[in-house]
Amino acid sequence: MKPAPFDFVRADSLGEALEALHEAGDEARVIAGGQSLVPMLNMRLARPSVLVDVMRIRELCRIEERKGQIVVGAAVKQVELERWSPLAALLPLVASALPWVGHAQTRSRGTVCGSLAHADPSAELPLALLALGGEVHLRNRRKKRVLPASAFFMGMMATAVEPGEMIEAVAFPSHPMGTGTAFNEVARRHGDFAIVACAAIARADGTNRLAVGGVADTPQAIELPDPADDGFEDALNEFAWSLGARDDLHASARYRRDLVRSLGRQTVEEAIAWRS
Amino acid sequence: MAKLSREASHEVRFRLNGRNVTAQAPARMLLTDLLRHVLGETGTHVGCEHGVCGACTVQLDGEPVRACLMLAAQAEGADIRTVEGLELAPGALSPLQAAFREHFALQCGFCTAGILMSLDALLERAPDASEETIREHLSGHLCRCTGYTPIVKAALAAQAQLKEEAANA
Ligand code: FES
Numbered sequence A: 001m002k003p004a005p006f007d008f009v010r011a012d013s014l015g016e017a018l019e020a021l022h023e024a025g026d027e028a029r030v031i032a033g034g035q036s037l038v039p040m041l042n043m044r045l046a047r048p049s050v051l052v053d054v055m056r057i058r059e060l061c062r063i064e065e066r067k068g069q070i071v072v073g074a075a076v077k078q079v080e081l082e083r084w085s086p087l088a089a090l091l092p093l094v095a096s097a098l099p100w101v102g103h104a105q106t107r108s109r110g111t112v113c114g115s116l117a118h119a120d121p122s123a124e125l126p127l128a129l130l131a132l133g134g135e136v137h138l139r140n141r142r143k144k145r146v147l148p149a150s151a152f153f154m155g156m157m158a159t160a161v162e163p164g165e166m167i168e169a170v171a172f173p174s175h176p177m178g179t180g181t182a183f184n185e186v187a188r189r190h191g192d193f194a195i196v197a198c199a200a201i202a203r204a205d206g207t208n209r210l211a212v213g214g215v216a217d218t219p220q221a222i223e224l225p226d227p228a229d230d231g232f233e234d235a236l237n238e239f240a241w242s243l244g245a246r247d248d249l250h251a252s253a254r255y256r257r258d259l260v261r262s263l264g265r266q267t268v269e270e271a272i273a274w275r276s
Numbered sequence B: 001m002a003k004l005s006r007e008a009s010h011e012v013r014f015r016l017n018g019r020n021v022t023a024q025a026p027a028r029m030l031l032t033d034l035l036r037h038v039l040g041e042t043g044t045h046v047g048c049e050h051g052v053c054g055a056c057t058v059q060l061d062g063e064p065v066r067a068c069l070m071l072a073a074q075a076e077g078a079d080i081r082t083v084e085g086l087e088l089a090p091g092a093l094s095p096l097q098a099a100f101r102e103h104f105a106l107q108c109g110f111c112t113a114g115i116l117m118s119l120d121a122l123l124e125r126a127p128d129a130s131e132e133t134i135r136e137h138l139s140g141h142l143c144r145c146t147g148y149t150p151i152v153k154a155a156l157a158a159q160a161q162l163k164e165e166a167a168n169a
């Protein structure tokens, strides 16, 4: 239960971090808050030979509003975003998802981008990012690229980040007027992994988007009509089956499908009620 | 930039319970092991060593964090407070500690140090925290003895006392 040996690089600038990542290639991992990575190191599920600590890089510590987006740097802790005062107005979906992320004692150190990098299928922040259609800003020492959430999450704990590359920031589109959002989750206990988590967005034009986590290998989203429409029930049911739910220790596949249908509907209805 | 190679031990400096501390730690050493094995501060307990039980919770710059999910090297320059730093004066328990004793909020005590550090941070930052918030914070800790109810009672009693003290101050 102790990490295997590694070299530790404490980067003071983005340039230093990218250079260190480039040198070590696929032997290196970025460490930010460490709330997902350190358990993996302790259990030796991850054995990088170089860790690059990015928490002291000033330019990564910022939360900024930029052209209709909220851009959150790689060193911003979950608790910092949670306490950022414009959050409820600009990103109400993220504001309601954050209290579900781990525990207060892990949000105090875990970063927003770190949770995306870990890409646990039941994690709330990847789900919120996919629901909102946000983007991940990646960078290696030569170039930057921006990927939509749908292209960033590639599988269970698998992302599009390449050797030598790191997440620089994540961009959430800020909340448009007239839109409602809602977030719900079912877990055994508060702070446990989600059995099913739902994020919904109800737009002013009457269309809805529902994203579901905890079932498929990555969060998945669907466009839905108004819950009163004929097609709603069928579309949601088909979506629930398409996620390929599996039985595991925590819940059966059937229970998960049931939750997608019931919690999914409830979440869309709540989002509509919040539409203003 | 600092580069700590895996072969050697490296100096790490931080504040621990109000004192400046300098210690030697290999790059891969966890903060829990630095506190307990190198510095001999064994009040911080280790249960699961992967972030689940909360026994190792300490305060880092005022926030409750899992010491088992932190590398010693990441503590460089930080202000850390452990259960050893809670008492008001040698032998004088803090109001929260005293309430734990008064309300039987501990039996074996394995979980206690971590829970104290979480609740102490919470009551400091949110003196009016509701019972629900207190319970939510407790969800980050496992206690196999008490059933949690006495812990909630102790937290509420400490909160009431702290508020009274603040009003009279
Ligand atoms: S020992 Fe750190 S959370 Fe269990």
Ligand code: FES
Binding pocket: B105, B106, B107, B108, B109, B110, B111, B112, B142, B143, B144, B145, B146
């Ligand atoms: S008092 Fe024994 S585990 Fe909590």
